[in-house]
Amino acid sequence: MASLTGKVAIVTGAGRHKGIGEAVAKRLAKDGAKVVLHDIGVLKGEIAPAHGVGQKAELDQIADEIRKAGGEAATFTGDMLAEKDVEALVAFAVKSFGRADILINNAGIGYLFGPLVETTQEHWDAVLGVNLRGCFFGIKHAARQMIKQGQGGRIISIASQAAKSGFAQTAAYTSSKHGLVGLTRVAALELAQHKITVNTVCPNHITTGLGSWQNDFMSKAQGKSVDQYLADMRGRIPMGRTGLPEDIAKACAFLCSDQADYITAESMNVSGGEEYH
Numbered sequence: 001m002a003s004l005t006g007k008v009a010i011v012t013g014a015g016r017h018k019g020i021g022e023a024v025a026k027r028l029a030k031d032g033a034k035v036v037l038h039d040i041g042v043l044k045g046e047i048a049p050a051h052g053v054g055q056k057a058e059l060d061q062i063a064d065e066i067r068k069a070g071g072e073a074a075t076f077t078g079d080m081l082a083e084k085d086v087e088a089l090v091a092f093a094v095k096s097f098g099r100a101d102i103l104i105n106n107a108g109i110g111y112l113f114g115p116l117v118e119t120t121q122e123h124w125d126a127v128l129g130v131n132l133r134g135c136f137f138g139i140k141h142a143a144r145q146m147i148k149q150g151q152g153g154r155i156i157s158i159a160s161q162a163a164k165s166g167f168a169q170t171a172a173y174t175s176s177k178h179g180l181v182g183l184t185r186v187a188a189l190e191l192a193q194h195k196i197t198v199n200t201v202c203p204n205h206i207t208t209g210l211g212s213w214q215n216d217f218m219s220k221a222q223g224k225s226v227d228q229y230l231a232d233m234r235g236r237i238p239m240g241r242t243g244l245p246e247d248i249a250k251a252c253a254f255l256c257s258d259q260a261d262y263i264t265a266e267s268m269n270v271s272g273g274e275e276y277h
Contacts, residue, residue, distance in 0.1 A: 004256060005032035008097040010089060012080065012138060013107030014062065015039025015054015019208045020158060021106040022062050023245035024252045029071030031253055033102065036093040037063050040107075041077030047126045051213045052111045072097070080107045080134030081126075083141075090141040099149055102256050103142035105135040105157035109173070110210055113217055116171040124172045131176035132183065139187050143196060152195030154256045157184055158248065159200040161275045163267060169221055177202075181267050188265035197264035201251045204271035205233060206243040239272030 009028045014021030014037040025035045039054030056077055063073040074096045078085030093100045108131045112123040135157050146153030162170060163177035181200055188198040205211060207230075219229035234240055251270045254260055269275045 003032045004028060004102075004253075007033045007101040007256075008036070008093055008099050009033040009102035009104065009256070010036045010038065010093050010100060010138075010142065011104040011106055012038040012089075012134075013054065015041065015056070015059030015075075016209055017058060017062065018245065019054070019210070020203070020206065020245045020248050021054075021104070023249040024104050024106060025062070025073070026066060026069070026071075027246070027249035027253050028102065028104075028256065029066045029069070029073060031256075033256075034072040034074075034097045035066065036074050036076055036089070036096060037066075038076050038078065038089055038107065040079055046112070047109075047122075049111065052109065052210055080137065081129045083137045086134065086137035087141045089138075090145050094145060100142055100145045100153075101149075101151070102154045103138055103156070104252060105138045105155070107134060108158065108176075110160075111213060111217075112172065113169045113214075113221075115169060119171055127172035128176050128179075131173070132179045135180055136183060139183070139198065143187070143191055143194075146196050147191075147194050150194075152261075153197075154260075155187065155191075155196060155198045156252050156255050157198075157200045159184075159202045159267060161202055161204045161269070161271055163200065163202050164269070164275050164277060169218065184267065185265045192264060195261075197255070197260065199255050199260075199264060200267040201248055201255070202267050202269050202271070202275060203243050203248050204237065204269075204274045206245060206248070208245060237272045237274045241272065243270065243272065 011025040041056040066073040109127045160177045162174040219226045
């Protein structure tokens with residue numbers, strides 16, 4: 001694939017080791033992009049708990065690791081629920097590196113699970129707010145900058161297998177990810193004239209730090225041990241393993257490259273064959 005040298009990438013939700021955001025940021029940096037790593041940076045009770053968000057110290061550490069590997073990186077903390085923070089994130093990328101060419105919408109809430117009949121308005125609003133409204137803010141403000149630059153761009157949102165299929169205990173999460181596919185299609189249609197491609201990547205389960213919490217929650221909900229839950233999951237996946245953050249990073253790197261300049265409005269499954277529609 002062509003080098004991303006000279007490109008500037010923003011990766012939201014990139015403040016946790018072993019997370020998808022970290023893997024994507026490091027891969028894009030390896031391919032030559034200058035990267036701005038974002039996360040909320042602070043804990044905010046059950047809406048932003050330690051197992052769900054990246055704190056500033058860890059975010060800065062990941063950026064340092066990119067620099068030590070020869071890349072260029074900067075960090076920004078902000079709340080995806082606040083449009084002014086998302087707008088400031090794009091402005092920070094421009095101030096730091098002169099432009100913004102790539103947005104990876106990775107920040108999301110994947111932990112406020114539970115029965116639909118017990119889901120509170122607070123939890124519903126938080127999940128839809130971060131996973132869908134926050135991605136809308138990102139697309140809106142990144143696209144404005146890309147249009148201003150006049151050289152096209154790449155926008156990729158990390159959706160989920162739950163963007164294609166329903167899963168018990170995840171009413172708000174699944175709804176937000178289905179909605180993200182619709183948002184992507186509309187944005188792709190509107191932004192194509194500016195040579196900005198807009199796609200989603202749809203992973204199946206990945207055992208990140210958050211994924212470990214999900215394993216524990218879902219196994220208990222199904223009355224299984226974690227080992228049995230994971231064994232059953234692997235049994236559903238034709239390739240026989242769950243996903244890795246690097247699998248998603250590879251897909252994003254491809255969609256950011258010149259090799260993908262005619263691919264837009266797509267929702268790419270990266271699931272080892274488990275999800276195929």
